[in-house]
Each structure stands twice: as structure tokens, then as C-alpha cells.
Amino acid sequence: METSLVFFSQLSMCEPKAKTIFKLIHGSGKEETSKEAKIRAKEKRNRLSLLVQKPVFYDDTPSTRSGQLAKETRVSPEEAIKWGESFDKLLSHKDGLETFTRFLKTEFSEENIEFWIACEDFKKSKDPQQIIRKAKAIYEKFIQNDAPQEVNLDFHTKEIISKSITQPTLQSFDVAQSRVYQLMEQDSYMRFLKSDIYLDLTKGRSQRPTNLRRRSRSFTYNEFQDAKSDVAIWL
Template sequence: MPAYLDNSRCDRPGPDIHDSEGSSSSSQQGLNSTAKWAASLENLLEDPEGVMRFREFLKKEFSEENVLFWLACEDFKKLEDKKQMQEKAKEIYRTFLSNKASSQVNVEGQSRLSEKILEEPHPLMFQKLQDQIFNLMKYDSYSRFLKSDVFLNHTRTDEEEEEPPDAQTTAKRASRIYNTCT
């Protein structure tokens, strides 16, 4: 199964990051991430957690194939081996661009991309189509994502984790601990 279709890798949270004092800083990182996601689609797509949340949203909109195609093209551009490029190009074509594609994306000029071109792949062969999908996401799905429950709930969770505990609650907790230890 292609990595971009693998839901298991997207559903797992990343490692918990600890600062020098050993306390978890993942919530602060999350808050910074959501602020970055809101700044641009590019930032969102650079963050695995952001991609996971965006995919979750796009599934609900029945347009997850757009981000999957974009991710597949990004993976394709990193390939250097010609045989791997040929295989990946054919996979992208069959999955997203052919008339019989299982997750067909709606791009102009997809019919002009014939299977013949797949025999001589080059890293930027899908760039024009990838740019179309990026713009579709940027000017359509992304703005709705920023207003969605998926994004807003994630932002709220991060903000709640950032709030310092109430001093009185901390004192009560300390008192309970002290009383149970004596």
C-alpha cells in the first residue's frame, strides 16, 4: 500500500517532546502548530499532524483524494531511481488521473497526460496538475477547514492544555498528597 494511503501512519500521534526539566511541551508545540496551520496551507502540509487533521476534514467533504494526490506527487519528486519513478508515476496515474482511477482528482488536462509519458518520467511531470490541486485546496477546502470543527476543536484543546492550573487547585492537590503521605 502506498504511504500516502496508509491511514495507520497518520492516526498515530507523534512522540511526546519533553523540555529540559522533563515536563511535556507537546501542548505548546501543538498550539504553535495550529497557529502555523492557520497562517498558510504550506505550513499545514509540512506538519504531519496538520496533514492528518486536514485529511480528516477532507474525508468528511469527500475530497481526501486531493491531499493524497498532492502528497503522492511530493513523494514522487524525491525519487531518483528511474525504475522507481516509472512505478510511482504509473501508480499515481492509475490511482488519481486515469478514467478508471479509484481516487480520481478533478484537474484540467488530465486526459492529455497519456500513459505513454509514464515511460519517461521526470520529477516535475505532475507539477502542473499538482499545482492545480494545491490551488483548489488553498482557495476552497483550506478556508473551510479553518472554520471547521476539526480545526477549531484541535485549537481549543491546545489552548486548554496551555492554561496554567489554578493555584487554589494546585494547593488542594498538594494538601491531599501531604495528608495521604503522613
């Protein structure tokens, strides 16, 4: 009889443990299922958010477009026609510079004009520390290998700048700026004069939407090394 009592006593003690273990296992399964469901739901939301986002190249709201047109209409056809007389006249006019920059953005080559503008600003530096700081910023942004907005320069020009960047002068980027100027004058400027952006201005028309396109940058400054090398101060 004692053995029997001991036997039933063990069953009564084990039964709660079994139920507890079952509940723990069952509850863990629910928790894992719940986590998986949350992860799947999150992934679906991420995919949906990507689908509804506007492409970066065409993120053009009506307010932005109207603001651009307001700027463009300030330019008279007569003034725009003067831009076609020379690259110098285009860059020396504030609206001309802005319009040319907008054109280069459609060709994904705006780093050229941004580098030119940065060099113009750099040459106005007065304080020695400011010269060093700006020179380093230009070098890291436009000149060094794999720079975020690297301009198309030959190895020799880059090497000279690299060696002098620790002790820069106001003339440190003159050669590089001249190379980039020649590229824009002989290549981008010629296409600009034939673009809808420019032709619409010369005829007093409102700007039409421009299509962004990737253009080959296989050309180098060597193609234009016979061109005029002097770069005037426009701004």
C-alpha cells in the first residue's frame, strides 16, 4: 500500500511539471510565430514604401517647378542670346551660370561647374588658414581618387596638386581649373546651345520638363589640349 501511495504521489507531483513544460513550449511557439509575423509584416511595409516612393530623378513637385520657371522668366530672350556669343559671357551672368548648371545636372556632369565655382571662390581667400582649409576641401571633394565629385583630370595634374596641397597657394588649382574650363567650353557648352533649356529662353518660352540621361564621360582634356589655356576671372 505504501508503494502504491508513493506511486500516485509521484504522478500528482509530475503532472503540474508536465503541464508547465507543455505551456512553456506552447507559449514559446506562439512567441516565435508572433515574431515571424511581425518581421514579415515589416518587410511588406518596406516593400510597399519603396513602391510608392517617387524616383529621385523625377522628384519634381509643382511648387518646385513653378519656382524654377519664375527664375527663368526673368531672363529676356535678348540676354539669353548674348550667352551664345561666348562661354565667358554665359558664366559671367548670374542667371546664365545658374541655367548652365541646371543643364549640366541633366547630364550628370555638374561637378565640373561646381569645381570651377569653388576655384573662383578659393582665389578670393585672404587668410592663410582659410586658404589651407578651402584647398583641402576642394582636393577631397573634386581631385583625389574616388572623390565624391571627382573631375576628369590627367594623372600629372592630379599629382602636382597632391604634392602641393599641404602648402597651397592661390594658384594651386589654376591648371586644373583651366582643364575643366576647356572641357566645358568645347563639349558641354556646345550641347547647351542646342538644348531645349537654352533655346526656350531665347524664344521667350516657358521651360519644358527635361529628361535626365546618363552621358558617357570617356573624353579627356587631351582632346582639347590645343585650345586656349588662359582662364579669365569672371566673378
